[in-house]
Amino acid sequence: GQSLEQPSEVTAVEGAIVQINCTYQTSGFYGLSWYQQHDGGAPTFLSYNALDGLEETGRFSSFLSRSDSYGYLLLQELQMKDSASYFCGGLNTNAGKSTFGDGTTLTVKP
Amino acid sequence: NAGVTQTPKFRVLKTGQSMTLLCAQDMNHEYMYWYRQDPGMGLRLIHYSVGEGTTAKGEVPDGYNVSRLKKQNFLLGLESAAPSQTSVYFCASKGTSWDTEAFFGQGTRLTVV
Numbered sequence A: 001g002q003s004l005e006q007p008s009e010v011t012a013v014e015g016a017i018v019q020i021n022c023t024y025q026t027s028g029f030y031g032l033s034w035y036q037q038h039d040g041g042a043p044t045f046l047s048y049n050a051l052d053g054l055e056e057t058g059r060f061s062s063f064l065s066r067s068d069s070y071g072y073l074l075l076q077e078l079q080m081k082d083s084a085s086y087f088c089g090g091l092n093t094n095a096g097k098s099t100f101g102d103g104t105t106l107t108v109k110p
Numbered sequence B: 001n002a003g004v005t006q007t008p009k010f011r012v013l014k015t016g017q018s019m020t021l022l023c024a025q026d027m028n029h030e031y032m033y034w035y036r037q038d039p040g041m042g043l044r045l046i047h048y049s050v051g052e053g054t055t056a057k058g059e060v061p062d063g064y065n066v067s068r069l070k071k072q073n074f075l076l077g078l079e080s081a082a083p084s085q086t087s088v089y090f091c092a093s094k095g096t097s098w099d100t101e102a103f104f105g106q107g108t109r110l111t112v113v
Helices: none
Strands: A002-005 A009-013 A018-026 A029-037 A044-049 A053-057 A060-065 A070-075 A084-092 A098-100 A104-109 B004-007 B010-013 B019-025 B031-037 B043-049 B065-067 B073-078 B087-094 B108-112
Touching: A002 A084, A002 A098, A009 A018, A018 A029, A018 A084, A018 A104, A029 A060, A044 A053, A044 A060, A044 A070, A070 A084, A098 B043, B004 B087, B019 B031, B019 B087, B019 B108, B031 B073, B043 B065, B043 B073, B073 B087
Parallel strands: A009 A104, B010 B108
Antiparallel strands: A002 A018, A018 A070, A029 A044, A029 A084, A053 A060, A060 A070, A084 A098, A084 A104, B004 B019, B019 B073, B031 B043, B031 B087, B065 B073, B087 B108
């Protein structure tokens, strides 16, 4: 099975950079994904890493190190609208299922 | 372009009642999933389907049943609702098992009293 751990809360100020870490224990691991969920809304896909290294998508970047069973999501130039919950998900080779961490609530302050 | 649509959006049930949640996707996706999300927690997989006519159990299947009679629809049933099933239910779909992005519906907020 899979288990993923991430911090429950992170607070940062507008314009700053924040990193949300995710460590995992897993079998049948295919890659690590990140989703954003605003309060009361649906999770939406942000990023995915199949290989070690950094993937950049605009203000968001995601990193994976398979040898360390570790990944992170980096958010730059924070905006108030980035206040949301962020989930890391381990993509499993079995039926393409994802197992998610409990989520990190990011609060961006002025 | 509707994507993934869940009905209903909200529902209150009494203990012991039954109901069916409907998930419909218009992207011709093979894979569909039902998750539940409890406060402060992540998404836990209830059941999933890898194609029309197939279903399989996820992490937390007890108390739920599913059906996938048509490719575009994935139904989640609660035969005898319990307060422990109070949660937000999300449906997701993707085209193939190796697709990295899953598309989620807007969720169904269910309260069992």
